[in-house]
Amino acid sequence: MQQTQQMEELNEKGELIISEVIQRVKSNFTKFEKFMKNQKNKKVILLCGNTGAGKSTIYNWLLGAGFKTVEKDGLSQLEPIHTNDQMYISKMGKCSTSVTQTSIYDFIEELGHVLIDLPGFESTIDEYHKLFIDVLFQKITTSFQTKIVYVLDSPQRELHNRGKDLIQFINQQIGQNPLNIQNIFLIINKYLEDDADDVQIKRIKEQLEGRPEFKQGMLKKIQIIHKIKNNEMIQNVFSEQARKSLILNLNESESITLQNQTVSQLSSCEIVNSYLMQKSTFYFKRLTEMSQQIIAMIQKKHKFSLIPSKQEETNPNSRVPKTIAGLYTLYSYMITKETTGLNEDDEFHNFKKIYKYFLPYQQHLSCFSCMSVYEQGEVTRFNSVIDYLSQNSNSQPEMTDQVQRVQQQTSVGQTQNLQAAEKSQNKWINIIGDIFSVIVVVFGKVYCIYTDMKKL
Structure with a gap:
């Protein structure tokens, strides 16, 4: 303690x-x-x-x-x-x-x-x-x-x-x-x-x-x-x-x-190394706990409203905070049907800012290579959860069609906003009629999560 x-x-x-x-x-x-x-x-x-x-x-x-x-x-x-x-x-x-x-x-x-x-x-x-x-x-x-x-x-x-x-x-x-x-x-x-x-x-x-x-x-x-x-x-x-x-x-x-x-190394890098390593470890641990919670829900025959696609496990353009935020949002929706995210959290915002600021020094800050390994591990874990969910799915079969329908509606009515979301790789919210949709980007893939506003 x-x-x-x-x-x-x-x-x-x-x-x-x-x-x-x-x-x-x-x-x-x-x-x-x-x-x-x-x-x-x-x-x-x-x-x-x-x-x-x-x-x-x-x-x-x-x-x-x-x-x-x-x-x-x-x-x-x-x-x-x-x-x-x-x-x-x-x-x-x-x-x-x-x-x-x-x-x-x-x-x-x-x-x-x-x-x-x-x-x-x-x-x-x-x-x-x-x-x-x-x-x-x-x-x-x-x-x-x-x-x-x-x-x-x-x-x-x-x-x-x-x-x-x-x-x-x-x-x-x-x-x-x-x-x-x-x-x-x-x-x-x-x-x-x-x-x-x-x-x-x-x-x-x-x-x-x-x-x-x-x-x-x-x-x-x-x-x-x-x-x-x-x-x-x-x-x-x-x-x-x-x-x-x-x-x-x-x-x-x-x-x-x-x-x-x-750029070469920093002469005073330990404080940056320590902060990024400890903070990312906290978020990766939270993702692990959420994945374990979903596995427990699968074993209890829980009906999920969303089965996301698997992620590519090697992507040179991946960035740790974006991956953490994306997986966190997907996990949160699967667990609660609510679009709980990290991007509004002040501590996570500071983590993202510091991560991005010192990214040019990544070759000389050991925390970046460690975070990359953990990132790949969490994506592998996420894919394993999706495989397990697919094999034991009690989800509504029409869900895939509904997600596609939301994606089509978004692409027709909100093309420019979607392109902006893909470019910035940030969470994006839009209301289409009675459908509340959230665009989540993980490893460069865009996901539309929705829920019926009448049920909220």
Whole structure:
């Protein structure tokens, strides 16, 4: 009992968190889309990297901000300086603190692109914020022509853990398309050594060459930005000449191409996995209980008003929530002669929304393969019930003709509505004279269930 209650509380918490992530992404992305509609050039440059890598510093620099060093808590920090009243700079913080909590963006004329400062993937805020960043990244990169700039905090000549953060970013966000990998613009930030930039760039390439991600080609663009040790270095490192050089290199870089069906994994997927798995298990269990109830009714020689057709057990276009909702409606009508459905249920509506939202990530969320197996199992069970019912049928023989008659009436009088129902694969209700009909779609098949309104 206690374990069941804890599971319900976990599901409720998971649903709230995931729904909040979806809402935050929607809110952020809707604002960004409105901004992009006013831009003649729809191209994007996305500054990515872990928390504290220095993305906001580079964003502000490209925007045209100046800098000064200030002492905070005994440490010297860079602070941006507005160079005009219209400038909206991105907040900058310590290396261990995530300051940018949502995407900051502006169109930069010299770049001919909208520059976005994306919050760090390894956020220090909370677990669900990581999920928010992952999903927002995918929404932007799959909707607009995007150049990716990855900022790596790397002060030493040797990359930390052979560039572990960069490799993780590639595997989780970019995927294994070699052209996309080669087109990532890598900025080595806060470099402390005094050797020439081209020497360090060569050294970095040598360190990355042994990685499988770069077997088919090395990064085309790598740039070094040195760590500011004093105010005198600001004039050199963040000079206008250096800024124009970076802008030139960014303009020469190439876009990546990501598609929804090839998106990589989420870095914070457990909460989604757990919620979808637990919720679908609950609904599949309910279907099993309903099938057992029908078998008991068959054994008691119950007269059924409807014997549905069997379902195809393999359908690549099947979708779990639609299958659950369809089978639930058919079972409900067979049991009670009432068109009880799940689609009006708030919890099931949220389950469908979350399922659909994370469907592009199904290759990297184990719950989807599990749900697919359970789905096929329930369809097989449904077909077994129909076989058993057909063999032991006490149903009225004229029922098949009556269903056909309703289907004919619907096809003659409501053709457009029926086509719309087939397209959306949702339950659809229509009243024809004294006949109350419900269209149920399961695995792409349309069923007309009816009852005489006079008997209700």
